[in-house]
Every structure is written in C-alpha cells, then in structure tokens.
Amino acid sequence: MNAPEKITLFTLNGWSAQQLAAVEQALSRWVAGPADAPAPAGLGDAMRYAVLDGGKRLRPLLVLAACEAVAGNAQAALRSACAVELIHAYSLVHDDMPCMDNDVLRRGKPTVHVKFGQAQALLAGDALQALAFELLTPDDDSVDVATQAKLCRMLAQAAGFQGMAGGQAIDLASVGRPLTSEQLHEMHRLKTGALLQASVMMGAACGASSQAKQATPAAQRALRDYGAAVGLAFQVVDDILDVTADSATLGKTAGKDAAQDKPTFVSLLGLQASKDYAQQLLAQALASLQASGLKNTNALHALADMLVNRAH
Amino acid sequence: MNAPEKITLFTLNGWSAQQLAAVEQALSRWVAGPADAPAPAGLGDAMRYAVLDGGKRLRPLLVLAACEAVAGNAQAALRSACAVELIHAYSLVHDDMPCMDNDVLRRGKPTVHVKFGQAQALLAGDALQALAFELLTPDDDSVDVATQAKLCRMLAQAAGFQGMAGGQAIDLASVGRPLTSEQLHEMHRLKTGALLQASVMMGAACGASSQAKQATPAAQRALRDYGAAVGLAFQVVDDILDVTADSATLGKTAGKDAAQDKPTFVSLLGLQASKDYAQQLLAQALASLQASGLKNTNALHALADMLVNRAH
Numbered sequence: 001m002n003a004p005e006k007i008t009l010f011t012l013n014g015w016s017a018q019q020l021a022a023v024e025q026a027l028s029r030w031v032a033g034p035a036d037a038p039a040p041a042g043l044g045d046a047m048r049y050a051v052l053d054g055g056k057r058l059r060p061l062l063v064l065a066a067c068e069a070v071a072g073n074a075q076a077a078l079r080s081a082c083a084v085e086l087i088h089a090y091s092l093v094h095d096d097m098p099c100m101d102n103d104v105l106r107r108g109k110p111t112v113h114v115k116f117g118q119a120q121a122l123l124a125g126d127a128l129q130a131l132a133f134e135l136l137t138p139d140d141d142s143v144d145v146a147t148q149a150k151l152c153r154m155l156a157q158a159a160g161f162q163g164m165a166g167g168q169a170i171d172l173a174s175v176g177r178p179l180t181s182e183q184l185h186e187m188h189r190l191k192t193g194a195l196l197q198a199s200v201m202m203g204a205a206c207g208a209s210s211q212a213k214q215a216t217p218a219a220q221r222a223l224r225d226y227g228a229a230v231g232l233a234f235q236v237v238d239d240i241l242d243v244t245a246d247s248a249t250l251g252k253t254a255g256k257d258a259a260q261d262k263p264t265f266v267s268l269l270g271l272q273a274s275k276d277y278a279q280q281l282l283a284q285a286l287a288s289l290q291a292s293g294l295k296n297t298n299a300l301h302a303l304a305d306m307l308v309n310r311a312h
Numbered sequence: 313m314n315a316p317e318k319i320t321l322f323t324l325n326g327w328s329a330q331q332l333a334a335v336e337q338a339l340s341r342w343v344a345g346p347a348d349a350p351a352p353a354g355l356g357d358a359m360r361y362a363v364l365d366g367g368k369r370l371r372p373l374l375v376l377a378a379c380e381a382v383a384g385n386a387q388a389a390l391r392s393a394c395a396v397e398l399i400h401a402y403s404l405v406h407d408d409m410p411c412m413d414n415d416v417l418r419r420g421k422p423t424v425h426v427k428f429g430q431a432q433a434l435l436a437g438d439a440l441q442a443l444a445f446e447l448l449t450p451d452d453d454s455v456d457v458a459t460q461a462k463l464c465r466m467l468a469q470a471a472g473f474q475g476m477a478g479g480q481a482i483d484l485a486s487v488g489r490p491l492t493s494e495q496l497h498e499m500h501r502l503k504t505g506a507l508l509q510a511s512v513m514m515g516a517a518c519g520a521s522s523q524a525k526q527a528t529p530a531a532q533r534a535l536r537d538y539g540a541a542v543g544l545a546f547q548v549v550d551d552i553l554d555v556t557a558d559s560a561t562l563g564k565t566a567g568k569d570a571a572q573d574k575p576t577f578v579s580l581l582g583l584q585a586s587k588d589y590a591q592q593l594l595a596q597a598l599a600s601l602q603a604s605g606l607k608n609t610n611a612l613h614a615l616a617d618m619l620v621n622r623a624h
C-alpha cells in the first residue's frame with residue numbers, strides 16, 4: 001500500500017510540476033547574478049521581484065514541451081525557457097508603468113514601479129531584456145554556437161519591432177479607435193503571439209544540432225502553425241477572461257480593457273463568438289500537432305488545451 | 313595641379329568620414345525595417361529619430377578601429393558598430409524620460425519622449441535593444457555563428473546588470489549622496505565604461521575566426537586595458553565639459569549634474585585634477601596599445617586622443 005505508484009499516463013500537472021521546478025530554480029540562480037556579485041543598488045531586488053514567485057510560466061512550458069517533441073538539448077531549452085520568461089517579465093514591468101497602462105496590481109502584488117519607483121522599474125525591465133540574451137549565450141559547450149546564434153535571432157525578432165514591441169505600438173495607437181478584425185489580429189499576432197510562437201520555435205530549435213532527432217521542415221512548419229494558433233487563442237481567452245473573471249481570480253485588474261475602451265475580440269465579435277473562436281483555434285493547434293508527425297507531443301497538446309480552457 | 317593628392321598619412325577625420333558613411337548608411341537601412349515592412353504605428357519613426365542624424369558615433373568608431381587592428385571581418389564589425397550604437401541610443405531615450413533625468417534636449421533636438429510621448433519613447437528604447445541583438449545574428453554566412461554568439465554575449469553583459477543598467481542603478485541611488493572615489497569609479501566603469509570597453513572588445517572579437525590575424529591573448533588583454541582607460545577617460549571628460557562648456561556646444565543641458573547635486577569627478581577631485589586625470593588615462597590607453605603588439609592601431613590611437621581632448 002505504501003509502494004510508489006508507477007505513473008504511466010501523461011498528466012499536464014505532473015509534467016508541469018517537474019518542468020517548473022527546474023525553471024524556477026534556474027531563474028532564481030540566473031536573475032540578477034550570484035549572491036557574491038549581485039546586481040547593484042537595488043536593481044537586483046527589482047529584477048527578482050519582477051520575475052520570481054509569480055506567473056504561469058506558460059512560455060517556458062511551451063519551450064520545454066517543444067524541445068521534448070524534438071528530443072532537443074535540455075540545457076539549451078532551459079536557457080531558452082528562462083530567456084523568453086525574462087522578455088515577458090520585462091514587458092509586463094514596462095507595460096504597467098504610468099506612461100503605459102498605469103497598472104498597480106500584477107499577479108496579486110503591487111507592480112514593480114509601485115514597489116521600487118518608476119526609474120528602477122524602467123532599469124529593471126531594460127536589464128531583464130539584456131539578461132535574456134546573456135542566458136542564451138553561455139561561454140561553455142553546453143549549447144553549440146549555431147544554436148546560440150539562432151536562439152538569439154529568434155528571440156530578438158519576436159521581442160522587437162516586428163514582434164512584441166511592434167504590437168504594443170499598435171495597441172497604444174488603438175485606444176478609443178475602432179479596429180477592423182484584421183487590425184486586431186495583426187496587433188495580437190505581434191503583441192502576444194510573436195513571443196508565444198517564438199517559445200515553441202525556440203524549443204524546436206534546441207533540437208537543431210542533434211541530427212538524429214532534428215525536426216523535418218514539415219514538422220517545423222507544423223510547429224510554427226501550432227504556435228500561431230496557440231498564440232492567438234491565448235489572447236482571445238485573455239479578452240474573454242477580462243470580461244468574465246474578477247480581479248482576484250485574474251491577479252490583475254479585470255474589466256480594464258473595456259474601461260479603457262480598448263478594442264478586444266469580445267468587443268469585436270461578442271462573447272459567445274469569441275468562445276467559439278478560441279475552441280476553433282485550439283482545434284487548429286491540435287491538428288497542426290498531428291500533422292507534424294512528431295511522436296512526443298503530449299505536453300504541447302495538453303498545454304494548448306489548458307491555455308484555451310483556463311479560468312485565469 | 314589638379315592631380316589628386318596621394319594621402320599617405322593617417323588622419324582621424326579622413327578615416328572617420330569613411331567609417332561613418334558606412335555606419336550611417338547601415339543604421340538607416342537597419343533601424344526599424346525596410347520601407348515595405350516598417351515598424352508599425354509610429355514606432356519606426358520614434359526609433360529612427362532616436363538613432364539617426366545625431367550623435368558622435370564614438371562607440372561604432374571604436375568597434376571599427378579595433379576590428380581594423382586585428383584585421384577582422386568587416387561585416388561583423390559593421391553589425392557590431394550599429395548594435396552598440398543602438399544600445400547607446402536606447403539608453404539615452406530611457407535616461408531622458410521624466411522618471412529618470414527628465415531631459416528635454418538631446419543633441420540640440422527635443423528628446424524622444426517630448427517629441428513622441430513617453431509611452432512611445434519607452435517602446436522605442438525597448439525595440440532598439442532587441443534590434444541590437446537581431447543585427448548581431450544575421451541569418452546568412454556573413455558572420456560565422458561562433459562570432460555571432462560571442463558578440464551577443466559581450467553586448468548583453470555590457471548592457472545588463474553587470475554593465476550599463478547596473479551603473480545607472482548606482483547613479484540613481486547616488487543623487488545627493490557623497491560617493492567615495494572608489495564608488496564613483498565603479499559607477500562609471502559600469503554606466504559608460506562597460507559599453508565603451510565592449511565596443512573595443514567586440515571589434516577585436518570580429519577577428520576571432522580569421523586564424524591568421526587573430527589577436528594573441530596578450531593583445532586581447534591590452535585592448536581590454538585600452539578600452540577600460542578610454543571608457544573611464546570619456547566620463548571624466550564628460551564631467552569636465554558639464555562644467556566648462558555651454559548647452560549649445562554640448563547639444564544637451566550643461567551644468568545639469570551640479571544642479572542635480574550628482575557626484576562627478578570634478579566635484580570629487582576638482583577641475584584641474586580631473587583634467588590631469590584625463591590626460592593620465594589617455595597615456596595609459598596609448599601605452600596599452602603599444603603593449604598590444606598590434607600594428608594597425610592608428611585609428612584606436614587617434615580616437616583615444618580625440619575623446620580626451622574633445623570640446624563637446
């Protein structure tokens with residue numbers, strides 16, 4: 001009766017718990033330097049506050065799941081997982097600042113600028129972005145240089161003007177203006193979709209140097225499609241939850257988009273049609289996984305499902 | 313009488329003019345995307361405004377001069393030159409914002425947040441940092457992947473919490489507080505020194521893959537020392553000019569450090585001792601060049617001299 005159970009079926013909770021333990025440990029080790037050489041003058045505190053002890057870590061999980069699907073380099077994947085999370089975390093820090101969304105609550109805690117002041121928040125965000133690229137380029141042989149360069153390229157493109165920052169600029173310009181469905185899609189494809197998709201593709205890129213298991217071009221394309229569908233679904237669900245959930249459940253201020261007259265999928269399509277759309281995107285994502293021909297896609301499958309059917 | 317003169321002597325003006333033409337053209341091509349796929353919603357305008365048509369381009373010139381000294385890959389050097397300038401430019405954009413230095417004038421023009429608003433300035437800075445890493449990782453064979461990875465690592469470290477961002481955090485915490493000479497040095501070693509030194513070392517790293525011309529470890533160390541001396545001298549001279557030059561000459565608000573009660577080399581050492589110190593650092597930089605054993609150091613020599621003896 002006390003013998004350990006043998007777990008044979010994949011469960012997302014079990015898998016995630018294992019992956020997240022590694023991610024949290026790595027983040028804790030890498031964010032803002034070792035104990036004997038910490039980031040100076042409170043910067044390290046602000047950086048750690050922005051990153052540690054909070055967040056669903058969806059992007060790291062996508063990286064790790066995609067790496068698993070291609071049986072890639074686990075060290076490269078762990079570094080990539082942390083790097084995408086740092087980019088995500090920095091974007092939240094800057095996005096919350098008074099000149100942007102002016103949000104005071106994030107993950108149920110005061111936002112970084114409320115806690116540390118605007119100047120420190122600005123710097124912490126900047127330093128987190130730099131650290132993301134530092135993590136991707138270790139000065140040892142744990143990640144081959146071709147993969148290092150490729151991961152940096154993918155992350156830089158996903159974070160920059162053709163990705164997240166570009167999407168945020170469209171978002172800024174869109175407040176109080178009606179957007180067409182096409183414009184709304186474009187905004188979200190860049191603002192949140194690019195980094196989510198990059199998470200999947202970076203995980204897949206961690207397999208690039210293991211010739212035997214390298215994903216075929218068709219599998220790469222399928223993972224790209226999966227990433228695009230999942231990235232868009234995430235935002236549709238975010239828009240739905242902004243209307244249907246309360247602040248305590250979300251860990252951030254609910255109803256904010258509507259209050260700021262920001263265009264959302266719900267305001268454009270209506271609530272029910274948005275829910276249908278999210279399910280349709282989930283089906284697309286799962287179909288892409290099937291088309292990839294990759295065997296070990298349990299985690300990618302379960303993550304897509306969780307992401308669309310989440311309550312917060 | 314009309315026959316072209318044969319130029320046999322190195323002149324910094326002649327060399328710089330040629331290098332800067334290439335840098336300006338490259339920045340103009342690379343900042344915020346091609347004409348048919350520009351950065352969206354005004355973001356590209358803010359990015360270009362922050363980078364183009366202004367600045368001494370000291371960091372790019374240091375990259376190119378160091379690459380020349382090791383006969384490195386010119387394409388890698390040009391990308392590195394632009395990347396360090398993008399990091400410098402983004403830091404100025406963020407540094408000028410109201411929550412930091414609240415400066416309204418930069419290079420004789422309204423600062424980015426005055427011209428485009430704070431939110432767009434924040435995003436433009438963020439996007440410029442990402443673009444720096446994108447430039448270092450071209451998806452072709454112009455720069456070998458080992459050099460790409462190394463350049464990303466060097467730039468990330470110089471820009472992050474162990475470099476520029478860390479120095480800015482110390483700066484933030486230092487306003488109105490007396491610093492020791494050691495603390496002031498540490499602040500500037502990080503805040504401005506790290507990126508200037510990285511410019512030199514990145515230029516030198518562009519020679520890493522050309523076996524025949526690769527700088528010896530001794531030469532690498534000498535260039536590192538040169539970069540450290542030049543980086544520190546730059547800040548000492550900046551502090552001197554903040555006291556001795558006027559805003560029109562500087563292209564930014566003069567006397568600002570004293571007005572904000574910021575510790576400077578002049579406030580710590582006095583004006584004459586600061587001038588002596590700058591000359592002493594110049595002598596150190598030139599001695600390091602000599603010790604490097606590298607032949608083609610004309611440009612590095614002239615840049616150090618110009619940097620210390622500049623009037624703005």
